[in-house]
Amino acid sequence: MSEVVAGQNKIGLTKSEYAGSKSTLCTGCGHDSISANLMTAFYQQNIHPHNVMKLSGIGCSSKTPAYWLNQSFGFNSLHGRMAPVATGAKLVRPHMLALGVSGDGDTASIGIGGFMHLLRRNLPMVYIVANNGVYGLTKGQFSATSDQEMQQKSGKKNPFHAIDICSLAVDAGCGFVARTFSGDAKQLIALVSAAFHHKGTAVIDVISPCITFANHDGSTMSYTAVKNKNHHLQELEFILESAESKVDYEEGTTQRVKFNDGTELVLKKLDSRSHDVSNADDAIVLLRNSRAKGEILTGLFYANEDEKTLVEVLNLPAKSIGDMNEADLRPSAQTLSNILENFR
Amino acid sequence: MSEVVAGQNKIGLTKSEYAGSKSTLCTGCGHDSISANLMTAFYQQNIHPHNVMKLSGIGCSSKTPAYWLNQSFGFNSLHGRMAPVATGAKLVRPHMLALGVSGDGDTASIGIGGFMHLLRRNLPMVYIVANNGVYGLTKGQFSATSDQEMQQKSGKKNPFHAIDICSLAVDAGCGFVARTFSGDAKQLIALVSAAFHHKGTAVIDVISPCITFANHDGSTMSYTAVKNKNHHLQELEFILESAESKVDYEEGTTQRVKFNDGTELVLKKLDSRSHDVSNADDAIVLLRNSRAKGEILTGLFYANEDEKTLVEVLNLPAKSIGDMNEADLRPSAQTLSNILENFR
Amino acid sequence: MSLIQNDFVIEIATVNGSGSQSANNIILRSLFRMGIPVGGKNLFPSNIAGLPTWFTIRANQQGYTARRENVDIFVALNPQTLEEDIPKIKKGGWLLYPEETKLPASAETSDLNKLPIPFKQLVDQATDSIKLKKLLVNMIYVGILGELLQISSEVLEKTVSDQFDGKATAIASNIKTLNIGRTYAKENLQSKGFPYRAVTIDKNVGKILIDGNTAGALGLLFGGCGFVSWYPITPSTSLVEAFASYAEVHRKNTDGTNNVAIVQSEDELAAISMVAGAGWAGARAMTATSGPGLSLMGEAAGLFYYGELPGVLWDVQRVGPSTGMPTRTAQGDLLSAYSLSHGDTKHVVLLPGSAEECFEFGQTSLDLAETLQTLVIVLSDLDLGMNFWMADEFKYPTKPFQRGKVLSADELNKAKDYARYKDVDGDGIPYRTLPGTQHPKASYFLRGSGHSEKALYTENSEAYQKVIDRLSKKYETAKTLVPKPEVIENAKANMGLIAFGSTSLPMKEALDTMESKGLPLNYLRIKALPFTKEVDEFVEKQSTIFVVEQNRDGQMAMLLKTHYPQAAAKIRSVLHYDGLPMTAQNIYSPLLNEKGLSL
Amino acid sequence: MSLIQNDFVIEIATVNGSGSQSANNIILRSLFRMGIPVGGKNLFPSNIAGLPTWFTIRANQQGYTARRENVDIFVALNPQTLEEDIPKIKKGGWLLYPEETKLPASAETSDLNKLPIPFKQLVDQATDSIKLKKLLVNMIYVGILGELLQISSEVLEKTVSDQFDGKATAIASNIKTLNIGRTYAKENLQSKGFPYRAVTIDKNVGKILIDGNTAGALGLLFGGCGFVSWYPITPSTSLVEAFASYAEVHRKNTDGTNNVAIVQSEDELAAISMVAGAGWAGARAMTATSGPGLSLMGEAAGLFYYGELPGVLWDVQRVGPSTGMPTRTAQGDLLSAYSLSHGDTKHVVLLPGSAEECFEFGQTSLDLAETLQTLVIVLSDLDLGMNFWMADEFKYPTKPFQRGKVLSADELNKAKDYARYKDVDGDGIPYRTLPGTQHPKASYFLRGSGHSEKALYTENSEAYQKVIDRLSKKYETAKTLVPKPEVIENAKANMGLIAFGSTSLPMKEALDTMESKGLPLNYLRIKALPFTKEVDEFVEKQSTIFVVEQNRDGQMAMLLKTHYPQAAAKIRSVLHYDGLPMTAQNIYSPLLNEKGLSL
Numbered sequence A, B: 001m002s003e004v005v006a007g008q009n010k011i012g013l014t015k016s017e018y019a020g021s022k023s024t025l026c027t028g029c030g031h032d033s034i035s036a037n038l039m040t041a042f043y044q045q046n047i048h049p050h051n052v053m054k055l056s057g058i059g060c061s062s063k064t065p066a067y068w069l070n071q072s073f074g075f076n077s078l079h080g081r082m083a084p085v086a087t088g089a090k091l092v093r094p095h096m097l098a099l100g101v102s103g104d105g106d107t108a109s110i111g112i113g114g115f116m117h118l119l120r121r122n123l124p125m126v127y128i129v130a131n132n133g134v135y136g137l138t139k140g141q142f143s144a145t146s147d148q149e150m151q152q153k154s155g156k157k158n159p160f161h162a163i164d165i166c167s168l169a170v171d172a173g174c175g176f177v178a179r180t181f182s183g184d185a186k187q188l189i190a191l192v193s194a195a196f197h198h199k200g201t202a203v204i205d206v207i208s209p210c211i212t213f214a215n216h217d218g219s220t221m222s223y224t225a226v227k228n229k230n231h232h233l234q235e236l237e238f239i240l241e242s243a244e245s246k247v248d249y250e251e252g253t254t255q256r257v258k259f260n261d262g263t264e265l266v267l268k269k270l271d272s273r274s275h276d277v278s279n280a281d282d283a284i285v286l287l288r289n290s291r292a293k294g295e296i297l298t299g300l301f302y303a304n305e306d307e308k309t310l311v312e313v314l315n316l317p318a319k320s321i322g323d324m325n326e327a328d329l330r331p332s333a334q335t336l337s338n339i340l341e342n343f344r
Numbered sequence C, D: 001m002s003l004i005q006n007d008f009v010i011e012i013a014t015v016n017g018s019g020s021q022s023a024n025n026i027i028l029r030s031l032f033r034m035g036i037p038v039g040g041k042n043l044f045p046s047n048i049a050g051l052p053t054w055f056t057i058r059a060n061q062q063g064y065t066a067r068r069e070n071v072d073i074f075v076a077l078n079p080q081t082l083e084e085d086i087p088k089i090k091k092g093g094w095l096l097y098p099e100e101t102k103l104p105a106s107a108e109t110s111d112l113n114k115l116p117i118p119f120k121q122l123v124d125q126a127t128d129s130i131k132l133k134k135l136l137v138n139m140i141y142v143g144i145l146g147e148l149l150q151i152s153s154e155v156l157e158k159t160v161s162d163q164f165d166g167k168a169t170a171i172a173s174n175i176k177t178l179n180i181g182r183t184y185a186k187e188n189l190q191s192k193g194f195p196y197r198a199v200t201i202d203k204n205v206g207k208i209l210i211d212g213n214t215a216g217a218l219g220l221l222f223g224g225c226g227f228v229s230w231y232p233i234t235p236s237t238s239l240v241e242a243f244a245s246y247a248e249v250h251r252k253n254t255d256g257t258n259n260v261a262i263v264q265s266e267d268e269l270a271a272i273s274m275v276a277g278a279g280w281a282g283a284r285a286m287t288a289t290s291g292p293g294l295s296l297m298g299e300a301a302g303l304f305y306y307g308e309l310p311g312v313l314w315d316v317q318r319v320g321p322s323t324g325m326p327t328r329t330a331q332g333d334l335l336s337a338y339s340l341s342h343g344d345t346k347h348v349v350l351l352p353g354s355a356e357e358c359f360e361f362g363q364t365s366l367d368l369a370e371t372l373q374t375l376v377i378v379l380s381d382l383d384l385g386m387n388f389w390m391a392d393e394f395k396y397p398t399k400p401f402q403r404g405k406v407l408s409a410d411e412l413n414k415a416k417d418y419a420r421y422k423d424v425d426g427d428g429i430p431y432r433t434l435p436g437t438q439h440p441k442a443s444y445f446l447r448g449s450g451h452s453e454k455a456l457y458t459e460n461s462e463a464y465q466k467v468i469d470r471l472s473k474k475y476e477t478a479k480t481l482v483p484k485p486e487v488i489e490n491a492k493a494n495m496g497l498i499a500f501g502s503t504s505l506p507m508k509e510a511l512d513t514m515e516s517k518g519l520p521l522n523y524l525r526i527k528a529l530p531f532t533k534e535v536d537e538f539v540e541k542q543s544t545i546f547v548v549e550q551n552r553d554g555q556m557a558m559l560l561k562t563h564y565p566q567a568a569a570k571i572r573s574v575l576h577y578d579g580l581p582m583t584a585q586n587i588y589s590p591l592l593n594e595k596g597l598s599l
């Protein structure tokens, strides 16, 4: 590891090299905090922007990848299609880190099919849902994650159940499922950092208030609501090596999630309900109960490093398909003749 | 109630009046059994075909509505679009009974978005998934409900998790969730009969073997596999009035699900794991555990008559929109003038 | 100094989310109420707050209310765009700007009348609330412009109180601020020689000022639309939201139930599929969308066509391809709409060219969908849908709904060998039945797969062909039922101009200009596909035909060449596709140029 | 009795799922191996088992291997369809049928040679297994036809053993059964005067017999396709399945890893979106689908066009509209494919007309997609994709992949002011970079929303227009790169015929026939959109142009009229759209009729 220079991370980049274009979102939009925290996580984790693919769909949230890591490769795709676009891209360049930012409309309404099937396939990527419970970009209609009885600015109430991104993801077999709040730098950065090291799909549901259309009384996703209803399940610390942990936790109050590259996420239990995060059943029941209570439970809900990823299932070689050429892709002349023999 | 004539049901129809066109499915296809059992249920429940809308998507399963109730109104729609088509139709004619037959590909692959959002909206309809774990009509590819490690005829194994229609439906808030087997006339008919009386969406996942592409060794959904792995959670009896039950069950071993029209489904617990079907958490954990064990658990998993249906949410009047005309739909001339005042 | 009465363009530059919209509205509507023909265009960004927005108002006694290139009076509240805004101002035009704004060099060199305004100071007099200041500052320029143009206080204040619809405090503070601006102008600007004046006239009797989306919503409301499913997308959202808010009141029964079902769907595939189900079940049903949504509806569109389902798809076009520019206007979906879906599919398309027609086609589209048992696509666009258009007061419909050939149980009793897909009347339109009809012959199985006249599944060549040939015949019948074009013949002309949709707004001005410059033209505005016999006749008569449209590829010209091969060689395209509403100059410049005529 | 050598049509009627497919294959391939040009068409239902299926074999020494209307030898194993089958048989033709079948009255009155065959009795001699009998019964007619036509036992038996590829028991039982049939024919039918004979010739040297889907799969395999995502749909499924099974072997590295990623997606929207991601990331990527899937891919198609993403969409057309007839053939997706997606979108479309071209375009499509940085749509159809076509042995590609303008880090070092969407070379094709390129200039943000040359978000009219005007220019460039048409000029002709795709198969026969009847025609077969200059020239030269296509609306004629307005008036349509593969008669009949010429 090279020496670390002040103002630079271990790969010699300054924080400004993780910047993006100026945000065009409303001042105070939760999504801008997500961007800021993502930048920090990339910087802290020493990930070179050139090695990052950032993906999104369409929505205010999906605009955000333009606002960080200008030096990375961005694909602002179609409404609801981030998941399949990411699938194609990642399989062709498995060595790059793929991070996607989608919205609750983008993921849970029009994109729910792609999302669920991404989870089934366990594509290695970090999937962030910037969840504000509304369609921001089209001016505040309810989305599929709007809480039942949540009110619009006009006072109109949402009559339908919310889709819980997290319980859905756990039931679909996703091996890294967490929730946090856009403004909670510590928790968000710890989760994203850990997600970088998870082998498969990592889903982080980030409650990210829409200041323009869902920050009023009656909105269950306003800054005030989040402040009042956010319960931290655990305190989180991401560490690169077991030895590194700064905090000495009491026996029995912590759980360590180990990733295949030796990194760990240390969870210090804060809530009496805090469960074993390797237990999917408990995670789902916990999420369902917390949802019923109307609270916003944050933390890591489920972790599992054992499932095969899509890259493994397809048994892709070390060389990226995106770098292959005639030598790798065109069988021999003899092969062609042999094949044609069957058509005589 | 009119007198019942031999060979006729209470509304004076013979069983043949519930017939449809000749099936064009493979001899021995599970879907044909579903058709036969549906016909019986309609007959037994004295539902007049003229009052039935039968809907489907595309697939072998989706062809089946042509094979029963020729005198009802059928809509064989597009692949994956049964749910929204049914939504439009039912809202316009809420007095008719809507029953849909979809496939596992039709519902859990291309149609998963429509399916999940149908459940969120709680559209009153009976939604049958004729689930064979493969795309029958396109010759046996794996579908999203194929069990992990299930083999194709060629020996190829499915690397992905199955989507469990039932746990998904319970988590999405569906108030009637059950599984049965195409050939289990008793269970299927009891469930469908009960589903006719449920106020919201009733999902019945019917394991229905594909004799041509998924009936070999290695298929986890062959007739043999179903025979070996089918565990009945309860014994079911559908009754029109509390008094009607023929069986006298021991205290504590039964649960009665009461529908708003006074009918009941009596569940006699057969399995030690048999839970309180009003408890969604238990239902999900039960389903997850049973899935992990590789068994096929059948019975009613969840019932809830309290949720508002979409018809209720929209507060539709007694007169069907489909029957409305100028008097109902065209506001007065005065209204128009008043409105136009705002544009001066 | 000579005064210029009732002929000016005002443009206000600001950022979106700043609340200038209501201020602009007040100016626009006050002028309208003075009887002066006006048009208002809002050029807004595809985000929610903080990016540049422009609002233009054109007042013109002759009724030329389209966008015009040169601005007479520019209110520059957004310093970020000032550099690019300056060139828009006409020579000798007027620039109002906050006094603290540093003007770019170009402003100094241009021939401009500059009026620095102490906005901050003035708004400070109006309120102490920082939040309110941000909003009220807009009323300062309303007051100033009111005074400069000499819009009477009475009109302005009445418009303010209508705008804030009974909210007394809002009305009071807005009027107060407005008058601060007014007083400032009276005291400081009277000597500046501002030449533009608004003078009360009587051109707007029986007129309203409305956007096409609201007009369309009203058409659907009065046209009997009973089912709407949609997925939000700019610029179609406001149509459905307007419909919903009217329906909320005017389709509500005394017991609180609603004679309408409106479902916000999970995506566009679901939206159009719900319409299919609803149409099948007997509702007059519709969805609204824009470009990307239209593409997503392609598969279902084919089902409507082939299954013969009634339904309306209202596409408010925006700039493509792909996501494109969601808040800019275009007519680029014409070809996609016409042949939406694979296979031999072709649709009836309505092309409203005014707010009146949005209202009218809101009804006509439902009538045609049921009469023809097919999908009717209405192609509006952002300019027509979201900007302010003058219109004749909408006429209350007196004719009953046209519900087409639907057989009741009684009628089925009389019908011999009824078959769902048979051509009984020779017009290609079969008879249908609705679900729930209590008659053994009523039931049929609707499917998008091959079917016979009896609605039975078929893979038989003749049975298949019989049905799709009848569909062609039905499309021929549609020619006799769809709205006829607007035709204005000019005795001096042997060449013709064809346009459609929102291009109609600048057309009178363009035609007048061309005629005055020696290029008289006959004019036809297409209101629908398929082309009616009036189009046939017009096309035949012209020596050259200019097809003016707002897309890059000349899509209407393509369709005309296809349908009129004999005339193809004389068809020429005039294209405008930069996303801005069409101006008269966009039309006459290329034509006059080409003919060597000068302005 | 005069013998008819190497010129006959055999049709076998049965039900699907009965295993006759391999029997039919054996006859077809045996004739092929005898050097006789053949074609095989499978007419199957859209279900899995139990419905009527027909297989036709045409053997013709002159190489006329398309479908022909009149059957010489009919094997009637499906009593259900016998009534409708009888009229297909030529006067004096031969009907083989199970002796127990009760023939319809029409069979008695027709001029037919009837050969009742004791199928049951014969197959009883072959096996006792009921299950096997069902399959082996088909080999009885193989043996009988073999004997009647005098196909040598050697050829037949070799073909059987190749067909059952090493499976000794299957081979033995099939050969045994075949010989039972053969012996029966020898003993009982020799005296019947059967006139048709297969005689070994040498027309098939260097030829193969293959379906277009397999040919396409091989083209993609050797063309370097590295990523496939697809959703199953008839009749495109077999293309991907063939590709996957070849890739399984020929893209496998010694360590078991695969130089290809194939993903069965959850729907078509996902399939094409995955291809977008893969193409962006640097793979030669493709998806395959049919009609309904094409429609579902509309939105993404626009993203390819506007974001300038490489990708191949292989559409094996079937009969529409909507679900239509999934197992019948058509060319009805042309117009949809050309303008797939809303807004001003237009695509490069390749139109293979032979198995060779399926192989070739499998490669060309990938080359063009990367060269032009756009979506390339290949329009095959069920007839070409799933039936058996004779082809010249495919040539191993020697040229390197054409990967277009991709800048490496090194090249970026040299490039001054690189901009993703700028026209540097004047051909409208910009330079791109791939994700992961280790250079600060490499990164850009791909989007389907309005963007400038620098790939920055824009709502600015000029910036927007600059990019879409360049896209038009790029489309012009495409004209010079896409495959050129096949042109056959006839010195005696002044009229021309234009066709494309699978219509090529009966074309030689049709042209020969017309020439012999006094209607010589020039011929051009379009292989791609946009039209190349060869098409321009051809169109200009003809006095009348007949456009022959397999759809109802004359979609190619529409495009031609649009692109050649000067020639529009001389364009005439010849249409065939009943779902069956095109015959020569489908072409020459209407033309000769119209010209008053008789056959």
Ligand SMILES: Cc1ncc(C[n+]2csc(CCOP(=O)(O)OP(=O)(O)O)c2C)c(N)n1
Pocket (backbone or CB within 6 Å): A058, A059, A060, A061, A062, A079, A102, A103, A104, A105, A106, A107, A130, A132, A134, A135, A136, A137, A138, A143, A210, C231, C232, C233, C234, C268, C292, C293, C296, C323
């Ligand atoms: C196919 C399609 N349909 C609709 C739209 C319009 N649209 C743009 S963003 C959006 C919803 C965004 O909601 P969400 O994903 O929650 O993002 P947010 O703006 O709330 O961050 C919609 C409906 C679109 N761009 N494309």
Ligand SMILES: Cc1ncc(C[n+]2csc(CCOP(=O)(O)OP(=O)(O)O)c2C)c(N)n1
Pocket (backbone or CB within 6 Å): B058, B059, B060, B061, B062, B079, B102, B103, B104, B105, B106, B107, B130, B132, B134, B135, B136, B137, B138, B143, B210, D231, D232, D233, D234, D268, D292, D293, D296, D323
């Ligand atoms: C849009 C579209 N894509 C693909 C198809 C092809 N297709 C027909 S049925 C089917 C799958 C059917 O599977 P399932 O729903 O499980 O029904 P099954 O045949 O197994 O009963 C597919 C992919 C289609 N008809 N439409």
Ligand code: SF4
Pocket (backbone or CB within 6 Å): A024, A025, A026, A028, A029, A030, A031, A060, A061, A132, A136, A137, A209, A210, A211, A212, A213, C048, C049
């Ligand atoms: S509208 Fe809401 S989500 Fe969109 S930028 Fe503004 S605050 Fe953020």
Ligand code: SF4
Pocket (backbone or CB within 6 Å): B024, B025, B026, B028, B029, B030, B031, B060, B061, B132, B136, B137, B209, B210, B211, B212, B213, D048, D049
């Ligand atoms: S293929 Fe399978 S699902 Fe389809 S009809 Fe045959 S047995 Fe049934």
Ligand SMILES: [Mg+2]
Pocket (backbone or CB within 6 Å): A059, A061, A103, A104, A105, A130, A131, A132, A133, A134, A135, A136, A143
């Ligand atoms: Mg949102």
Ligand SMILES: [Mg+2]
Pocket (backbone or CB within 6 Å): B059, B061, B103, B104, B105, B130, B131, B132, B133, B134, B135, B136, B143
């Ligand atoms: Mg299935």
